[in-house]
Amino acid sequence: MTTTRPPTPSRRTLLRAMAALPATALVLGEVPGLLGTAVAAAPPSGSATRYTIVPFLNSDDGTVNVYTSDDATDFRLVQASAYTPPSNRIRDASIFKHTNGYYYITYTTHTWQDTSTTIGFARSSDRVNWTFLYDYTVPIANLSRAWAPEWFVDSDGSVNVIVSCSTADDEWIFTPYLLRATNSALTAWSSPVALSGIGANHIDTFIVRIGSTYHAFTKNETTKYIEYGTASSLTGPYTISRTGNWAGWGSYREGPALVQLDNGGWRLFFDGYGDGTYYCSDSYDTFASWSAPAALPAVSGTARHFTVIKETVSGGPTLAKGVTRSFQSANYPTRYWQTQSSLLNLPVVSGSSTTAEKQAATFSVVAGLADANGYSFRDASGNYLRHYDFRARFDAGDGTTTFAQDATFVARTGTSSGALRFESYNYPGHYLRHYGYQLRVERTDGTDLFRSDSSFVPVTAWG
Template identity: 80%
Template structure:
């Protein structure tokens, strides 16, 4: 198993404290899925052959709240810039953008329209056919009496197909005390909305509320602005009444975290993203037991320190890379073209293999690719003795299959597009975002660094078998 430790971070003041203090100062793929909120049960699967997973985020920038970038990823970890300054509204600002794909085929964003200093009684809407080119639609005045600020609107598509926005609102008598409200679209064009309804049970002084539905239960993640922690609540109805079940540092994420957003991964687990606004970083953490426990938070590569408050759109799209199965192949390094996978004393290394190598060396560099032990849409690799490639304490090695689900997860890899034409990257099934890569000519499983060098070191080419 791969384990890691995350050092404690200094605890800066909360966003609300900062706001109060500062206020005193002078002034074209085939899409098969992807609606947020309707992600079903935790039984997910890697994309089928010929398809790929695609995650999209549309964050505003740490340095500029007047525009948003578009990033995409195939693993929910390594986000690559798709287009800088992809959308700039005709007036005002764009913060806290939430994105989803509607049944009309368009992508929609809704967002906060003003910076924190200003009264902000509207939320903005824009749409795109390709995620790259966006058209402003309108600013919607949120009809809450005595409204001071409407912040962080989040899309939620319910299991009945209804499209909703959950928005954090405060009133003029207490402008930094937010309550989550629900707006429901009353037409398919998303231009007409129901009267706002407060989410019962969550209560005032909660901000950035994000909801997902599993079965018949609604799960809400919301920041308590008194304690500064992201809390967890459940309800049998979208509007509540919610019961807050976890408070304080219940998940080990620490305080001064906000902007929670969840997405389901290919292996069925759930990933939460949140803005560590006090330290300027962005984090993620994973759960495999319906939100009871979470992995230690890690900084999100590439966009951490650049991106601010976003939601994540997951889609299954045509394309993706595949490997032949039930055949013997050799795996060549994508950036060291004379080096191949080779089993040496049960460990997987990357030595030079040529036509003049011994028969034993060629046999040790030949493997059978089979359907993944944990997910048939993934891949597992078997040596001549019938042992399987798996990760153990970061290292890639071959062991006999003990029949456990842990072994199956350790021995299953999801094919992702490689750094060069014809190459493939192999993501760990049970540690998403971790890839087989060579380091000092040894094969190990490491969390992506989001760099070109890491992508090259983790890219391999399926070649004709040496033996």
């Protein structure tokens, strides 16, 4: 079987891209889509990546849940019904972290059938417990609906909301407008300014800035496709250069939201409301091409229209480098990683095992070949653990970028005390997992069984 790989940048390309990031991208929690990405890298030992979403529910637009993930794929419930506004509804919640340390959400205040001239605001000190702030009437003459507000913090530190608005002349023709906060308390806003070039009949506009270019993803309400455009100014004019099914996402898609992953790629989330599925898709070439859309496990079919905040937080997994370790299965504790004919398997290893068997279950832990914050593993012969056709095996390094990425893993917290999970560096959301006592790299399905099968405890080396 031949595996089609997503485009993967060289380290030089990544460094050039990182150098182009605006200064505020270096501050955790400031720029939606660039949150926590001072440099795109795996979290250092003792730290963890944390993604948070606050979606309303497919079954209930009167409240939102809070979910968290360490890999932007497997989101787990933190708090059900974490925030219910004192009146009206809550839809399309967008989240960011302000410089004052508080998290803020802004949201649509009415269900889609009703006139909706306000957007709501709430804040939290911990992402879980939320306090209502106020509903803000968007000052547009003859306004019918103000929907899907999205935070955007620019490189000058200004806090903005992009909101889709329609007037009573045609309540279903939306235009994106920019509101800029005029005080640090986020209680006063500038007059709305339409984003030039995107124009009418576009909704759910989400913007990220890379270097001096603003990248906009927006839903065309006629075609139901997510379109893409760029501009040199936040307010435009934008040039829409990608229309129709240009990225292979299909139609009846809405609510695009981007975040940069630990390996430097960009992940787009979108609500596949036409088929009831929530999707993600990745790009490694500044949005020119995208991976095939994949359903998000666990939250797909439950969550609706969300944005994502990424942070690096303390309390993450630790694993020393420059040492030898053996790796014990968390759910089959008599079984350990062992190289067998260059493949990584999970046989029983015990005190009565032969010296050769113990040596084959012993590995050197070193800095990741593609990212020094990640991990690579060498066997006794000096070959590196890597995935090939998604099978875990040991091969001699060949100096290529592909090999370095195949042989690099990001440590995530496992299911039991001391256990770690090892995520593929170049296939985010894919983990080393045992199946039939063989080690493979597979995409998480969000189940407890998968998490257990992909959890391993570093222990004193057998050999």
